[in-house]
Amino acid sequence: MSYRFDWSVLWSGPSGSWLLQGLVTTLQISGAGLALAIVLGIASGALRTATASPLRWLASAYVEFFRNVPLLVWMFFWYFGVPPLLPQTIQDWLLDRGVESWAGIFALGVYHGARFSEVMRAGIQSIPKTQLEAALSTGLSRVQAYRWIILPIALRLIVPPATNETVNLLKNSSVALTIGVAELTFQTRQIETYTAKAFEALIAGTLIYLLLCLVVSLFFGYIERRVAIPGLFVQRRLEEA
Amino acid sequence: MDFQVITDNFSFLIVQGLFGIGAFAGGTLRLAGPAIVLGFTLGTGIGLARLSSRPGLSLAAKIYIDFFRGVPLVMVIFWFWFIVPALAGRSLSEYVVALAAFVIFEAAYLAEIVRAGILSVPRGQVEAATASGLRHGQVMRFVVLPQALRNMIPALVTQFIVLLKDTSLASIIGYVDLTKAAQIVNNREIRPFEIYLFIAAIYWLCSYSMSLYARRLERNLAAP
Numbered sequence: 146m147s148y149r150f151d152w153s154v155l156w157s158g159p160s161g162s163w164l165l166q167g168l169v170t171t172l173q174i175s176g177a178g179l180a181l182a183i184v185l186g187i188a189s190g191a192l193r194t195a196t197a198s199p200l201r202w203l204a205s206a207y208v209e210f211f212r213n214v215p216l217l218v219w220m221f222f223w224y225f226g227v228p229p230l231l232p233q234t235i236q237d238w239l240l241d242r243g244v245e246s247w248a249g250i251f252a253l254g255v256y257h258g259a260r261f262s263e264v265m266r267a268g269i270q271s272i273p274k275t276q277l278e279a280a281l282s283t284g285l286s287r288v289q290a291y292r293w294i295i296l297p298i299a300l301r302l303i304v305p306p307a308t309n310e311t312v313n314l315l316k317n318s319s320v321a322l323t324i325g326v327a328e329l330t331f332q333t334r335q336i337e338t339y340t341a342k343a344f345e346a347l348i349a350g351t352l353i354y355l356l357l358c359l360v361v362s363l364f365f366g367y368i369e370r371r372v373a374i375p376g377l378f379v380q381r382r383l384e385e386a
Numbered sequence: 387m388d389f390q391v392i393t394d395n396f397s398f399l400i401v402q403g404l405f406g407i408g409a410f411a412g413g414t415l416r417l418a419g420p421a422i423v424l425g426f427t428l429g430t431g432i433g434l435a436r437l438s439s440r441p442g443l444s445l446a447a448k449i450y451i452d453f454f455r456g457v458p459l460v461m462v463i464f465w466f467w468f469i470v471p472a473l474a475g476r477s478l479s480e481y482v483v484a485l486a487a488f489v490i491f492e493a494a495y496l497a498e499i500v501r502a503g504i505l506s507v508p509r510g511q512v513e514a515a516t517a518s519g520l521r522h523g524q525v526m527r528f529v530v531l532p533q534a535l536r537n538m539i540p541a542l543v544t545q546f547i548v549l550l551k552d553t554s555l556a557s558i559i560g561y562v563d564l565t566k567a568a569q570i571v572n573n574r575e576i577r578p579f580e581i582y583l584f585i586a587a588i589y590w591l592c593s594y595s596m597s598l599y600a601r602r603l604e605r606n607l608a609a610p
Contacts, residue, residue, distance in 0.1 A: 320460060334464065
């Protein structure tokens with residue numbers, strides 16, 4: 146192999162600022178996508194354990210459809226397919242602000258929301274039924290029981306699988322390069338295109354991703370220790386499942 | 387909305403895009419099938435290495451798994467797209483690049499599933515098999531792996547479905563799979579909503595039938 150490494154391409158010229166911009170964009174769309182995914186995941190995960198069957202059915206349909214189709218297809222769907230159907234004023238508003246970031250955030254959020262939903266459902270189902278029964282017998286309505294008793298416990302139980310999903314979402318944000326979002330992988334490719342130094346660019350991008358995943362895991366590990374419910378047996382059951 | 391565009395291009399999308407029969411060397415299933423078989427083979431090897439009593443081998447497997455689980459698949463595909471030709475000194479087809487990237491990437495995930503499956507087999511089984519005179523390889527081959535495989539089926543099929551969906555990313559290096567075929571059709575017809583919704587439905591059918599089959603398999607193989 147006669148490849149000559151030249152690491153200076155990463156700081157001479159605009160490469161460094163490209164990588165930084167890419168990192169910021171990756172964090173932005175991942176963060177916004179994560180927020181959307183968590184909201185959708187909690188709502189649909191809770192509805193899947195509901196007693197009213199139309200609601201349960203609706204939530205299941207959402208999860209089964211979005212989870213079983215590639216994220217890339219959803220990227221194209223939200224980017225190419227949906228905007229032309231929106232009213233003109235919203236289209237203009239989106240065009241001003243970059244349709245691709247919004248499409249990327251929606252694709253990530255809705256797709257991962259369906260995956261979070263499964264995590265949430267498993268968390269709720271691992272709580273003993275008596276917990277809900279006790280809450281209802283104290284006079285809480287079903288919605289109140291979920292809001293004040295079931296969801297808070299479930300959220301504290303699902304931190305480990307939620308960590309996995311968050312890391313997955315972060316990595317999947319790279320798929321947004323296909324619709325032109327200038328995130329980290331996009332910028333890595335741009336450096337490769339401009340400098341013809343594939344190894345250096347890809348190694349730099351790869352290391353940043355590894356570092357990001359490590360930071361997310363450490364952060365969630367800290368959260369996990371903070372919110373763990375000491376001695377609650379359902380925790381053990383969830384790990385066994 | 388006008389679904390005429392789907393009926394007009396149905397054979398290109400399905401025959402070329404999904405099955406890979408036609409003018410382009412492509413096809414989602416032609417990529418996903420071998421990737422599943424080879425990825426599972428490599429994943430089993432790495433999963434066994436991870437459980438090996440030799441610390442060097444176990445550490446190497448751990449590094450492999452942790453590395454690929456921390457990197458996006460898109461990045462790995464670019465790795466192979468730019469670097470394998472540089473190392474090999476000649477360009478490779480999209481099919482080979484995509485297949486290699488998927489096998490090596492997914493093996494890291496499959497290895498974890500294999501490891502968990504093997505650990506789920508009770509120790510007493512190994513001890514009983516060893517006591518009956520089987521060698522280590524035989525214990526693995528005839529006692530541990532069959533039981534582990536049964537325990538792994540749900541996780542394994544979930545991962546195979548993930549792999550099937552991930553093959554859509556091969557389109558970014560120009561491999562003509564179902565997603566790329568949809569892009570080609572869309573460039574001509576400009577009916578993105580209908581076309582992408584249609585291929586979403588096709589992917590869904592493939593994934594869902596896999597999970598239905600897995601459920602049946604699980605029932606049939608359940609220990610009495």
